[in-house]
Amino acid sequence: MNLFNTRIYLLTLILGIAMGKNQNNGFEYVQSSGGIEEYTMKSNDLSVLLMEDHSAPVATFMVTYHVGSRNEAVGHTGSTHLLEHMMFKGSRNFNKKRNTAIWTVLQNVGARINATTWLDRTNYFELLPSEHLETAIAIEADRMRNAFLRDEDRQPEMTVVRNEFERGENDPFDALDKNIWATAYQAHPYHHSTIGWRSDIENVSTERLREFYNTYYWPNNATVTIIGDFEKQEALKLIKKYFGKHKKSKHEIPEMYTTEPKQEGPRRLSINRRGETGMVGIAHKSPEGLEEDTYSLHILSKILGGGKSSRLYRKIVDKGLATGLFMWDFPFKDNGLFITYVFMTPGTDHSKVENLVLEEYENIKQNGVLKSEVERAKAQIRSEMAFSRDGSYSIASALNESIAIGDWKFYTTYNEKISSVKKEDIKNAANKYLKEDQSTTGYFIPESNGEESNHVGAKKVHQPLNYSSKETAETNVSARTTTGIKKSNKKASIAKQIVTSKPLPGIELKTLKTSVEDVVTITGSMLGGDEFSPVRNKSIAELTAEMLGEGTTTQNKFEISERLESVGASLNFSSDNYRVRFNARCMKKDVPLVVELLGEQLRTPAFNETDLENLQKRLIGGLKRSKQNTRTRASGEFKRTLYPKKHPNYSSEIDDIIADVKKVSTKNLKSFHETNYGLGNMRIVVVGDVDNNAISKALKHAFKNWKKSKLFIPDLTLSANDAGPKTHYVTVKDKTSVDMFMGVPIGIDNTHEDYYSLMVANYILGGNFAAR
Template sequence: MKKHIFLGFCSLAFCTLISAQSKADKFKKIKELGGIEEYLYLPNGMNILLLQDNASPVATVQIVYRVGSKNEVLGNTGSTHLLEHLMFKGTPTFNKNNGNTITDVLQNTGAQLNATTWYDRTNYFETLPSDKIELALQIEADRMRNSLLTKEDKEAEMTVVRNEFERGENDPNSILNQEIWSSAYIAHPYHHATIGWKSDIEKAPIEVLRNFYNTYYWPDNATLTIIGDFKKENVFNLVDKYFGGITKAPNAMPQPYTEEPIQYGPRKIIIKKTGELGVVNKAYKIPGALNEDLAALKILGEIIGSGPSAILNTTFVDSGLGIYTYANVSQFKEVGLFMIGVGFPTTSNHEDIDSKIAEAVARIKKDGVTTDEINRVTAKISAETLLARDGSGVISSELNEAIAAGDWTIYITGVDKLKKVTPADVLRVAQKYLVEDQSTTGYFIPKQSGTQSQGEPQANNFIPSTGPFYYRHPEGRHVHEETSSGASLQQKNTMADAAVNEIAIEKSAPAYKREKVVGIDVVSVKTSAKDFVTVAASISLGNFVNETKNPMIPSLTASMLSKGTTLNDKFKFSEKLEKLGVYLNVNANTTYIYIDFKCLKKDLDQVIALLAEEIRNPLFDQKEFENLKQQYTGNIQQGLNDPGQRGSIALTQAIYPKGNPNYSLSVEEDLTNIKNATLDDVKAFHKKYFGPASMHLVIVGDTEGANLNNSLKKSFKNWNGGVSETLKFEETAKVPSKTEVITIAEKPSAELYIGQYTGLKRADADYIPFYIANYTLGAGFAGRLMQTVRDSEGLTYSISSSMGGNIMTGGYWMVNASFNPSLFQKGLDATMVQLNKWVKEGITAEELENKKTNLIGSFKVGLSTTNGVAGTILSFIERGLEPSYIEQYPKDIQKVTLKEVNDAITKYVQLDKMIIIKSGSLDKDGNPIQ
């Protein structure tokens, strides 16, 4: 008997071994570079890229299809993007009728997920706990060939995509750039925008989309990437299990072959539409991403458009002619554009700006660039590239674009190519490609709307999006992990322990070290990050908001810090940072000053010294101050024509009395405050509030051996000042319900805001129960509002609910959505149906458990970034909590009961006290303007 059992076991082991060997034989290794392994799955030709990092229990699964809007023809433009939307509608296994939609199933694991479409590719991705990799692979394999693609889903999703199109039409830069591309390329399929022409979006038959799907969605047209915590053998087994039954494409996949004809002279387009700033964008034709000239073009773009010493900045912004400038080098597979842009006040003339751009281009074509300029840019990009590799989501995003370009290895080799560029190379590409006869110039001429009584944009300097705008544009996607400003970092984390995608717990509990260093409260957290650290800091302004007559002073002061120091002018100072690849972000609102940066560990001492120089010894030059005021004025004026900004400000003005920290000033008030601000005001603010008295600093990453404390002691010795006081305010709010319409002409997408005062502070016992309630209603794709008003009824691209306000004060709750003006009332009615159901019936026990799992699972997902950890811990200690609360938070979520959640809804939301704001191309009665 024993011998028989033993032989049976051996036979089973032998069979298992043979099976494992046969599965491994199906995966042919192609190459390995930079830790990334490429395999070919022989049964169906699918490419696989693996990058293993088992330090944190998180992984990103991504599948990239080599099909984009360039594969479309006249009549089906936008098909790739509309199909991408429909791929979330389900399969026979995962669908709404079964109660297990793709978004529900993934989000209930705590996953961050989305998809994006661009000219050369479409990608689907999920960053999730690594023990859920199998689920992600099952879903991606299933929808590769089994997506339902029903006519009913298409009809509902068409209006969703159309609203996405309309939202883009609200933005002057988006409209202008779309027109430039369609004029620059008249034959090549990059001619039409990825989102497509509106009539094609509205009329494309479902049969067209099914044919597109059956033509291109096959494994031999896809690259599967898995990055993070996994075992290769397990991945091979799962790939074989779920993709093994899918064959190669039955037919050859058609590829575009149209070539752009020769352009015989410059082209020019003019757009006249409601706006506040003039814009001139000039575009020159360049080759595709794999062309040998792209490295030199990229360096040229940086020298022309990036940083204080950039040619465009010194030509336009420093002289007061422009509000913002940029240069952007597209990196598409086949052809592209080298884009130069200038936004300017209406006091300037479009022809004059255009002429000065041409003069700047002519100078660089004549004089070229220096070796020092190239070295500075190369060092900057090299450091930025290393620092950006912070989390599996970011790496997958960058690999996505390299795959689309035709060679994933450029993700690894890109910096090496830059290092080989010479001044002669840059001069050659400037002369070869920046040719007037191969250019397309676009003018945006604003039809100014005049003054308005409401509206306040953010005071931070406006910079247009010069990177890729993906459709669908991935809110929450890690397109660029580095936070753009200290203010935005804090905005992400004011409810950080509730928004748990920003929170991380290491596989082994992180070691927190907290101590006072030269008066600064310092928290150090060692994680699995290698060779770099992220720093986030804040300084409280105490009761400044109650004492000031000019709330613009903090933001103006923070912006002036980058304009030079008493030791280095702004050019020399910025060059020192650029060589390190570091952005020192210092921003402020009326309650806090925020500081954040990311740097290589070896450079920390230098960066701390530069930070100390910037915040301790600012130059405060009068000319720079007047120039800055002009930039602020131009940026703020743009809010007059932004339905979202106007609606948001109107909501807070309807909820709070003037003087409350959550009340927003009107545009006119902001403009007056900017005009009245003096350099003496800025100096006085700096002297009083910049200091260690209430400063917290969190450093996260490879902290061992970083010697932060020594750097702080050396650079901040004898630094004093700041305030240490608790914000005091009168807890009052306006309670009557009201409806207000803000009319803005020529906006094809209008914004809805519904909200009311709750009085909830972050420390209140009801906060987490109400947060879970709100999360169920309107957070993400799995929220009720998205699943009904968007997915079922197809009325909007985006609808959400959230909790707002300073976390130390009585906050408010709101719903925000965008609708075509003709669908606005229908969208409002559909939203109110869901709000009524939510308030009167509450949420279900099943929803509660799903959301708990979702929120707690998101802890693991947050492991992928250091700035998520830094910002979260900073928000904890600002509230008086210990960093270790990061371990307590899941328990606080888990212990919330269904009764607590539903009681919180009825306690804080009154259906008869709703404030409704309608903002956009609507008349005084809320009807669409014809």
């Protein structure tokens, strides 16, 4: 072949490859980023994102619609969410009458299925064995344009959504958060929460929901995402087969054009309800999600509240003024809010906490931040992004939020944008956005003789709403396989991939290498839980475990936190009935550091007096709040009725637990630790990008020559009470929703031969939305 012919051949080959990418079964190739390819279906403008990962025989299929509560108006707030519920009530080819109801078909093949609604989007997803991917595609395509949306379904489903609304109203934190957003925004529809206002939920018509559906549920207003074990060409054929039946909308998808007027002064609000501890929320307007300042504010939020080494944790939580705090900086399509939430300990003054937060804001505006703080925050964010790649659903979920704010590449380019932020950018962003005249401050002020719900820094803020249905018997467990959908015989065998070893006598290690790069998750436990506490005080074991994270004899808690947070790692301790538990997550290169600190914190905790006092304040604050949590109260009463006091499942009265927590001393903790902690019953599981030799070596170094524990699991001869049929009521004032527990003692534990059979039977009765 001469040189001219060679050039012609290569040019033809290159053109052929390019045309192949652009001629994928009726799809046009758009772009690629971070291993994800984007296509558009030519016939109807459906967007498609694909990322193959053949490490496990599962896939996530997700459809994101560009419609959320921002597309609603007064009179039909909450319609997006109620419509999401209605989408599970059947479509032309998937319904109860055909014995192919959505829940039945999907959950019979082991799918995890749900939907969520938020401010800027609605999404429906299935995480399922990849052999059943076609089933998910067929269902989502069918309900895109063929959903029933019947009035007889709306009426009962409305009560489910109303109950969600009531549960939110019963929660002081949810109420505070909702009112902060409603006060910060006057014109823009971020003013109302995704759940909507009660009167709208109750009165919106089925016809209005159908109009909403016919306006927004079209292929040209949707993005399909598939992540996991599939072949690209086959997936595109299936998408075309099912979604290709739909034409694009004849109308233009309406744009939401309302903008928020400039705020001309600080706004304040307060909520006065029964309770014993207060909350403070301080919000400032933040940029649109795709603006460059978003990245600077994300780093700023870590510097302020990202772990024990953060500024506000040291200034507020570590001083015993709060049980916890967190920063809210989630990006949205339009201008969002940058919020600091503080959950105060009993007796703490609201204005004192507010002033401490604002003082730190002003300090950063005047003096900026340290380079070391910026690098630590960046490490935390990079690790979080790496962790978000752990599993097909995690990736699809992150893409879903990026799609919502306007560009799916927000996810794939995020680390690069974060890395480019300089400390001067953070100071500039603080001065630009943390202005008093752009602030909205909210107080939850507890009234006497009452309690509130359990929030100890938990990030339950302005979250997307999941689908949950009243009609748990909607589907028939014997539903037939849908005609025309192929089945394959892929099977996973994870057991064969698990490596078991004993790095030291008394440590059993199990490892599993997965496809996720660089990320390692460590979980483990050892005997030393609540049942080993002295009879006189059952809180000693729990506080011993909690104090493991408060420093050692050689490093204080801040030194340890800085070492972990500087590499984006986390390490936490807790306890249950029998075991002390630890959980860690880190990058592969940092496993030796994390294991070293794990060993140090388990072996040589400091049990500092001041740290114990602050921990007791935080725990008591959380316990007092839990008095207003109807689920906690109902569960406790149920367990006290069913089990005798010495039974591990017995639940003490909250006031009795508070009394026990108050009595614990550092002497108690040191004695319990010395007597009970040690090797002999430690189990550790490590999953991810695992290096078995490195982990074993680190464990040998960290736990070499540690004493052996004297503990063993006792024989439990106690049985449940023979209570007979009884009904107990617990009254929690000012609550409109109810939690109910029902049960019967059966007298078996997890070693009984019928245990797993009963687990399966219980799941059939009420384990999912297709249950009986």
